[in-house]
Amino acid sequence: MKRPDWGAKIVCLDIGADAVEAVVGEIATAGGVAMSSVADVRNIDDLRAAVAAAVARFGRIDVLVNNAGTMPLAFLSDHAEALQAWNDCIDINFKGVINGTVAVYDQMISQGSGQIVNISSIYGNHPVVGSSVHGATKAAVNYFSNSVRHEPREDQGQRDQAGRSTRNRPDNPGCRTASRIAVLGGARAEHSTMREAAGPASTSPRPRP
Numbered sequence: 001m002k003r004p005d006w007g008a009k010i011v012c013l014d015i016g017a018d019a020v021e022a023v024v025g026e027i028a029t030a031g032g033v034a035m036s037s038v039a040d041v042r043n044i045d046d047l048r049a050a051v052a053a054a055v056a057r058f059g060r061i062d063v064l065v066n067n068a069g070t071m072p073l074a075f076l077s078d079h080a081e082a083l084q085a086w087n088d089c090i091d092i093n094f095k096g097v098i099n100g101t102v103a104v105y106d107q108m109i110s111q112g113s114g115q116i117v118n119i120s121s122i123y124g125n126h127p128v129v130g131s132s133v134h135g136a137t138k139a140a141v142n143y144f145s146n147s148v149r150h151e152p153r154e155d156q157g158q159r160d161q162a163g164r165s166t167r168n169r170p171d172n173p174g175c176r177t178a179s180r181i182a183v184l185g186g187a188r189a190e191h192s193t194m195r196e197a198a199g200p201a202s203t204s205p206r207p208r209p
């Protein structure tokens, strides 16, 4: 958005139609190219449709940013009030990242490259009072990101008749190729960015009220 001359073609996806249209409008005003996609990251069909629309419009997907997230901080003693928000948080923060990754995976493998950026949080790095569920979703995102970072490197796009990857299966042990999908785990990126911004004396986060 800041550098439309870089030529990025952007799909803005959000559950909120008004907000996403507003961002697309800002990008267009700045001279960029963008399209909107209203979708719920909890719904894999929504994301598959968004990927299909993006590929139909732009031909490929180079970068996916799994950004949607909620942060329902609450003490465990307030579980009665917090439970629904915690369940939504799990579905959006973690399952949403899985859904996004699944939705673009075959496309990125077939085009031979792709970058997935998962937005995590320093709350996923260690326990913080009031963030037990939110932090757990971000720790799960970290774990998932590190797994995805390694796995596609071995996926040569070879499939058996059922369409399953043949990588690392007994009949095709340990095939290795250069990285096909690179995943930037959000926690690492954010951590280093925050360290640079905060300097060596950064403090532990505190739950929002």
Ligand SMILES: NC(=O)c1ccc[n+]([C@@H]2O[C@H](COP(=O)([O-])OP(=O)(O)OC[C@H]3O[C@@H](n4cnc5c(N)ncnc54)[C@H](O)[C@@H]3O)[C@@H](O)[C@H]2O)c1
Pocket: 013, 014, 015, 016, 019, 039, 040, 041, 042, 066, 067, 068, 069, 070, 071, 092, 119, 120, 121, 122
């Ligand atoms: N703000 C912070 O200080 C902070 C710190 C660490 C990590 N993060 C992470 O950064 C990401 C963005 O946070 P933010 O502060 O910009 O939040 P935000 O609330 O401003 O933006 C989140 C966006 O996600 C969208 N969204 C929510 N549920 C959705 C769903 N089911 N499907 C599709 N879209 C949905 C919302 O409409 C909203 O536009 C989150 O993953 C968050 O955990 C934020």
